Amino acid sequence: MKRAVLASLIGATLEWYDFILYGVVAGIVFNRLFFPAQDELVATLLAYATFAVGFVARPVGGIVCGHFGDRIGRKSMLVLTMMTMGVSTVLMGLLPTYEQVGLAAPLLLLALRVLQGLALGGEWGGGVLMAYEYAPAHQRGLYASIPQVGLAIGLCLASGVVGLMSSLLTEAQFLAWGWRAGFIVSIALVAVGLYARLAVAETPAFTQARASGPKIEVPLLELLKNHSGSVVLGMGARYVEGVFFNVFAVFSIGYLANVIGISRTEALWAVSSAALTMVLTIPLFGALSDRLGRPATYAVGSLLLALCVFPAFVAFHTGNTAVIYGAMIVAFGIVYAMCYGPEAALFSDLFSTGVRYTGVSFVYQVSGIFASGVTPLVATWLLEVGGHKPWLLCGYVVFAGLVSMTSALLIGRRQHRHGSPTDQAAATSTAVSL
Template sequence: MAERTNQHHSAPRRVILAALVGTSLEWYDFFLYGSAAALVFGKLFFPSFASMTATLLAFATYAVGFVARPLGGIVFGHFGDRAGRKGVLVVTLVLMGGATFAIGLLPTYATWGAAAPILLVTLRFLQGLGLGGEWGGAVVMTMEHGSDERRGLNASWPQVGVPAGNLLAAGVLWVLNAVQSDAAFLSWGWRLPFLLSGVLVLVGLWIRFAVAESPQFAEVRTTAAAAQMPLVEVLVKHPRSLLVAMAARIGTDVAFYVFTLYVLTYVTGTVKLPRGVALSAVLIGSALQLVLIPLFGALSDRVGRRPVYAAGAIGAALWAFAFFPLLDTGNRAAIVLAVVVALVAHAAMYGPQAAFVAEQFAARLRYSGASMGYQIAGIFGGALAPIIAVKLVASTGTALSVSIYVLAALALTGVGLAFARDEPQPSLRLAEVAP
């Protein structure tokens, strides 16, 4: 009996580890591209353009990944709800890691001319496809393997993959920045983090193959309740759930990419400090989020998703108006403070977010519904946030306009939370959630 109990309790831990490692590697790949777009891609793949235009074009290729993510959510969500979660998560990890490794081998504009940025966009698109299918599957697997009373905590662990991946990407770049000259980094050093992805993916696959299929999906398959066309059913029968998930996500996404990605461009381009200053601040804030995200996820199990989520949104909206003045001081401690507090507020939103989104849909539609709500919002949130921020500062001459932009996006998140259904029933297995 004791052995059976231990096995019962070990399964969720194995699933959480597999999801955490996999999502960390996927987000390492995704953030690595974003950091490279901010630091080197403009010079390497768009050298014939002025500095500002080259940066915008580099961020535009970065945004392609966000455009691809909903398509990945559709394709992989369909198969995840029809055929199972586990196999899909193996495919998404291989797709993402392979595309990232290939970027590390890609010739620049100086060697291949216009073909280089075209291939860069293609590989970025493949990254987006993989990540679009990854998030929903990882969240659903951790939530469905655990107990109903710990859904917020369990589902928050794939979210930890975001700061873990960001931490790993920023850490690798920081080390290279410390040991290489600017010329060496621009010449070949930037390739090393992308090539490292190939080794990391092999580790992730080894862990992911050992995980069993979701018990809730097994129940769906046993009772022949699997949806024939999950996406169509979500759109037709559950539009409110989809819109709520999208609205709640957009503001969180805008705030995060302003606080962690646009900050690299702002500190190096506007404040005129070395790139290592901003990278160090993001590194420290991401390390703190490793602890805070599961804590806020667990808190949402006790007091509810919406109160914790709303507190984070209000905190981030207010801090957006202190964020840029602190950066403008040029003081390194003030810059670290700006990023760290911003990421604490983001963690309060991001901890309960996965369970909040996934709970809007029943098990038979959960992979597709959660993936679509999350990934479509990414187009309007993270994909556009760095580009809009660059244009706002260029046209207004002040970062106050970016703070107002963050405030508006988080107001939309508040609307999504207000229109969300009350906390769902204790068990969301085969039962339909009312549209």
């Protein structure tokens, strides 16, 4: 079990580092190097549009890998997704700019972003299930949250690497070649991740399901036919988590640098400090969900996210670096983890083993289009409409928080009445053994 959880954590770290690195540099590098620079707002919107394309590709990767992951196993899909993500990220670091090759530059960038989206779409579900399906029933919240820490480590590495290069190099050096280093070093993470993943056996839950009955021919059809209510509620619960993450991890970097006026390096270190905090708080809240129940923990977290966004932006507008760091750590490093920690187990509880890979991938990745992918675009537009004040954006986060809180409470109500598919499967397995 320890080997499986470690392999999931390493793989998730690699995948999130690569995927988030794109978002970190989208509003500070790609808008200047890969798109026509006559209008800064248009260039930034185009850069964030290619960022959003990765989220559109993620459901496709999730459905395809979910299908084969539910039919032939979790492990083979996880090796495939890691290779795809690593290669596409390294190639990004080698791309020519718009000035060098014209429209070919954004088109190549877009194609590689699609590959990133496909890879992460298949990775997330398999990675959390590797931990969830190995874990004891009373500790699934804790163990399924450990691969989630890969998001925090990946974010910390991505923002930290870009922040380090920004602080060591001049602006001209950073734009000329410094930003590329973070993409190219991804090859080392791929090597470590593959070594860890190839040493892990298939999960016990999948092995037992495959031995006990026929395979489901098309897991997606089974999912939509018999689990549609769980899919809708899971996507609703996911809403605020995706919105909040992309407001604070992606959009805030450009906002703090361009609107508030602190240096880009300070903005990146503020995000990194919150990510480092999450390394501790994500498993903390994952473990707490084993005690209090995952729907209840998630619902409270969603409400707190809605309540803390206004104070966080008020703190940003003080312009005081220490206050900004504190607001980022509390809102993003602590409160956000109250949702992200229990999330993997919350979604895994919704589905039985035969459709679980497809189910968790569908919920997480399809909802990611509107919850995550378009958030930087929406945030940029709301900022423009609101006269460069953040209050419309904050109102949007509050709305997302209320939707997610309601969805989580409804999940809890359904499980109280009927039990989760995981509990039902365990009961059936015990009865068969007796």
